[in-house]
Amino acid sequence: MTACRLFERTFDSLPAIVAFTADAFTSERIDPSLRTLVDLAIEELFTNMVKYSTGSKADVRIEITGIDRGVEVTLIDYDVDRFDVTARPEVDVNLPIEQRRPGGLGLHLIRRLMDSIQYEYAESSRQSRITFRKTAASNAADQNKGG
Amino acid sequence: MLTFDHAGPGTVAVKGRFDAAQAAAAQAFLDGVQGTVTLDCSGLEYISSAGLGVLLKTQKRLLASGGKLRLSRVSQHLRDIFSYSGFDQLFEIEPAQ
Numbered sequence: 001m002t003a004c005r006l007f008e009r010t011f012d013s014l015p016a017i018v019a020f021t022a023d024a025f026t027s028e029r030i031d032p033s034l035r036t037l038v039d040l041a042i043e044e045l046f047t048n049m050v051k052y053s054t055g056s057k058a059d060v061r062i063e064i065t066g067i068d069r070g071v072e073v074t075l076i077d078y079d080v081d082r083f084d085v086t087a088r089p090e091v092d093v094n095l096p097i098e099q100r101r102p103g104g105l106g107l108h109l110i111r112r113l114m115d116s117i118q119y120e121y122a123e124s125s126r127q128s129r130i131t132f133r134k135t136a137a138s139n140a141a142d143q144n145k146g147g
Numbered sequence: 148m149l150t151f152d153h154a155g156p157g158t159v160a161v162k163g164r165f166d167a168a169q170a171a172a173a174q175a176f177l178d179g180v181q182g183t184v185t186l187d188c189s190g191l192e193y194i195s196s197a198g199l200g201v202l203l204k205t206q207k208r209l210l211a212s213g214g215k216l217r218l219s220r221v222s223q224h225l226r227d228i229f230s231y232s233g234f235d236q237l238f239e240i241e242p243a244q
Contacts, residue, residue: 093233
């Protein structure tokens with residue numbers, strides 16, 4: 001089973017997305033310890049779509065599926081140009097504060113905290129799909145590192 | 148929902164979810180603080196890169212005028228986010244007990 005819903009392309013959709021994710025975790029019986037990090041990844045990807053795919057008026061579709069010991073999430077952006085967030089350059093989080101810029105931190109966190117992230121673009125339908133996975137095994141490893 | 152409340156001299160308590168929808172209001176509040184400020188994060192449940200950007204901008208402004216922003220009572224989850232973002236090198240961070 002997959003929980004899915006469309007969301008208006010605005011930051012104001014974030015509370016509804018958080019509520020949808022909470023419901024999906026319950027209905028899909030997904031480990032609740034993963035939820036905060038999944039909320040983070042969804043927010044980062046959704047707000048990227050809002051900020052950079054400004055030509056589209058279409059809603060963004062979010063799909064959440066329970067997988068073995070984890071969750072798979074797909075965000076689908078309609079009527080947009082190709083914008084592969086996964087190909088963006090890595091940020092240097094060790095720079096001194098004078099050289100630090102906030103941009104790119106969201107994707108950096110997703111790369112660091114999710115098991116995988118994949119981008120697909122369909123030219124014919126002008127559709128971007130971003131899929132990421134998070135499992136309890138990687139979550140436990142992160143917590144051990146964080147100490 | 149995100150709230151900031153003055154919680155004594157030089158201390159501001161932040162509560163709720165610090166996401167992109169709250170960033171503009173949060174920046175407006177933090178633009179008004181001066182000197183060395185301790186941000187009590189015990190009620191902060193969540194932060195995304197939008198919130199991190201607000202904290203970074205505030206820290207740069209305060210450091211430029213001889214002050215700074217300190218983060219206190221920070222949960223393990225938030226410490227991980229700060230660490231992965233390199234913010235543990237930019238802020239004094241006091242863990243939650």
